[in-house]
Amino acid sequence: MRTLLILNTGVGNNLGDRAMLCNMVRQLRAARPDWVLQVSANTPRFLVDEFQLTPVTFLIDCLGRWAPLLRALHLPRRLTQAAQWWLDIVSTAALLLWLLLAHPLRLRPHWRFMEADFVRSVLAADAIYLVGGGYLTDQGVRECRALLTTALFAAWLGKPIALSGQGLGPFHRPITHWLLRQVLGRARLIGLRDAGQGLRLLAELGISTQHAETVCDDALTLPPAPASPAEPRSLAVHWRVSPYQAETQRVQAILEALLDRFAADGWQIVLFQFHERPAYEAAIYQQWLATRDWPRARLIQHADPRVLRAELARCQAGIGMAYHFCVFALAAGVPVLGLWHKRYYRDKLHGLFAAFGQASWAVDDRQIEADLLYLQLQNLAIRPTSSFQAQGQQLAERHRAWFARLLAALER
Numbered sequence: 001m002r003t004l005l006i007l008n009t010g011v012g013n014n015l016g017d018r019a020m021l022c023n024m025v026r027q028l029r030a031a032r033p034d035w036v037l038q039v040s041a042n043t044p045r046f047l048v049d050e051f052q053l054t055p056v057t058f059l060i061d062c063l064g065r066w067a068p069l070l071r072a073l074h075l076p077r078r079l080t081q082a083a084q085w086w087l088d089i090v091s092t093a094a095l096l097l098w099l100l101l102a103h104p105l106r107l108r109p110h111w112r113f114m115e116a117d118f119v120r121s122v123l124a125a126d127a128i129y130l131v132g133g134g135y136l137t138d139q140g141v142r143e144c145r146a147l148l149t150t151a152l153f154a155a156w157l158g159k160p161i162a163l164s165g166q167g168l169g170p171f172h173r174p175i176t177h178w179l180l181r182q183v184l185g186r187a188r189l190i191g192l193r194d195a196g197q198g199l200r201l202l203a204e205l206g207i208s209t210q211h212a213e214t215v216c217d218d219a220l221t222l223p224p225a226p227a228s229p230a231e232p233r234s235l236a237v238h239w240r241v242s243p244y245q246a247e248t249q250r251v252q253a254i255l256e257a258l259l260d261r262f263a264a265d266g267w268q269i270v271l272f273q274f275h276e277r278p279a280y281e282a283a284i285y286q287q288w289l290a291t292r293d294w295p296r297a298r299l300i301q302h303a304d305p306r307v308l309r310a311e312l313a314r315c316q317a318g319i320g321m322a323y324h325f326c327v328f329a330l331a332a333g334v335p336v337l338g339l340w341h342k343r344y345y346r347d348k349l350h351g352l353f354a355a356f357g358q359a360s361w362a363v364d365d366r367q368i369e370a371d372l373l374y375l376q377l378q379n380l381a382i383r384p385t386s387s388f389q390a391q392g393q394q395l396a397e398r399h400r401a402w403f404a405r406l407l408a409a410l411e412r
Contacts, residue, residue: 001411003036004028005125007058007150009135009143012042013276016324019219019305020132020165025051026222027403038121044303056121057114060146062095063088065114088142095119096153103157127410128154132165132193132218134323136180138173139344148179155186162409164191164402165218167323167351168201170343181207189409191215191402194351215402216355216395217327219305224332227310234268235259235377236312236329236336238320240281247341247366252284257370258319260292262377268296270315272308274322317381319373321365323348330356331396333389335380337373339365355395356388 006025010017025037029051039048041055048055066087070080098119102109108123109116128151135144151161161183171177184190184202190212192198202209239255241248259269271285285299300311305324312318312325313332320326321339326349329336338349340362349362361380363373 001126002034003038003124003126004129004410005038005056005121005127005150005154006129006131007147008040008131008133009060009140009147010133011040012044015274015276015305015308016219016322016327017133018044018047019222019309019324019328020217022047022051022305023219023222024131024164025053031403031407036124038125041117046303057117058146059092059095059118059150060143062114062118063091063142063146065091091115092149099123099153099157122150122154122157125154125159127160127162129406129410130161130163130166132163132167132191134167134344134348136166136168137344138171138176141173141176144176145179148176148183151183152179152186155183160410160412161187162189162406163187164189164406165193165215166191166198167194167217167348168192168198169347171201171205177205180205184212187211188412189406191406193217193355194347195354197347197351213402216399217324217352218399219324219327220331220392221396221399222306222309222331224310224313225304225306227307227314230314230316231268232316233266234270234315235262236270236272236315236318236320236325236334238272238274238281238318238322238325239284240275240321241279241284242321251339251341251365251368254368254370254373255319256288256292258373258377259288259294261370261374263292263294263297266296268298269294270311271297271299272312272320272322272325273299273301274308274325276303317377319377321345323352326352330358330388331392333385333392335383335385335388336361337376337380338362339368341365356391358388 008017008021011021028037037053038056039053040058043055070083099122102123109120137144155161184207192214193216199209202212263269273281275281289297300308309328312328312334315334318329318334318336326336326338340346340349353359353362
């Protein structure tokens with residue numbers, strides 16, 4: 001075992017996905033300093049340099065080659081989707097054929113285009129490791145299938161597979177079901193993060209749970225960056241305009257009324273940006289800072305998720321919708337309310353809070369009111385945190401023990 005191909009998604013602009021990758025490569029590099037760790041070409045340069053990573057092209061990058069051409073043709077939406085689907089199949093089949101021919105002949109392509117880099121990275125890998133996340137779902141179907149297809153190709157070449165920190169589902173497409181059964185059925189180890197939810201989904205899909213267990217999220221044990229002391233009466237906040245948030249205007253208006261009330265009471269409003277896409281979170285935060293009457297307010301915006309982890313630990317309570325905003329708060333002993341709307345976030349947040357023994361902190365945003373949220377957060381801010389902090393320490397110990405088993409599975 002010398003070269004590990006690490007698969008995940010979103011690391012280029014999603015701080016939660018970046019946090020999981022950062023934490024796992026940190027542990028891998030400390031435990032196995034001689035391994036070659038291949039990661040997405042979208043991984044930020046500071047992580048590549050700090051942990052001596054090797055950026056490579058993923059299958060989804062190869063499939064995206066045709067997107068600019070399809071946009072330039074200005075075809076109807078359905079025709080564009082059909083063309084993309086056909087190009088995905090042809091490109092994937094061609095890459096599989098290339099791998100099957102090159103592997104027994106020990107041929108390694110030396111060309112510099114994306115497809116050659118993808119083939120080279122799969123052939124060079126001694127094992128495949130899918131870092132945690134919520135990407136194994138039909139919510140982001142192309143990326144999900146691209147990652148599962150890569151793992152399946154590697155399995156057909158005789159390379160072992162392991163997964164950790166996975167939040168599974170929802171699934172509703174037969175192709176995704178088939179890929180999951182093929183990949184997870186061949187995995188040496190499957191680590192799940194959602195308090196039993198993942199095991200139930202595996203059973204429903206007919207996948208053996210013999211090598212699966214519920215651990216926790218891969219970012220839970222990420223060490224924070226050095227930070228200043230805690231700030232009393234500081235409220236951590238996360239908000240974004242998301243396709244998983246069907247009633248944005250109503251919920252945002254309630255959230256603004258809530259924050260106005262906390263600001264009027266002298267609390268500091270601390271806004272956390274977990275995605276680097278400008279229109280996703282940053283634009284809303286900048287508008288709030290420019291227009292709301294909040295005497296004490298600041299924005300936490302940084303490329304390193306360890307900085308966000310440290311800044312969240314300084315707050316007294318929190319409210320938000322990003323999964324890893326809640327993970328960082330709970331890991332730091334900060335009580336937090338997690339807002340969800342659709343099934344995707346309901347399952348994620350309920351699983352997370354249930355693991356900490358606080359299932360009631362996952363809140364259906366269709367039933368929220370500003371006055372009720374104000375009272376809930378005031379009560380959370382003064383309640384003892386020892387119970388869920390102890391649960392967090394148990395989860396962290398479980399994750400460390402899991403990592404030792406992960407290494408053993410990869411090297412077996």
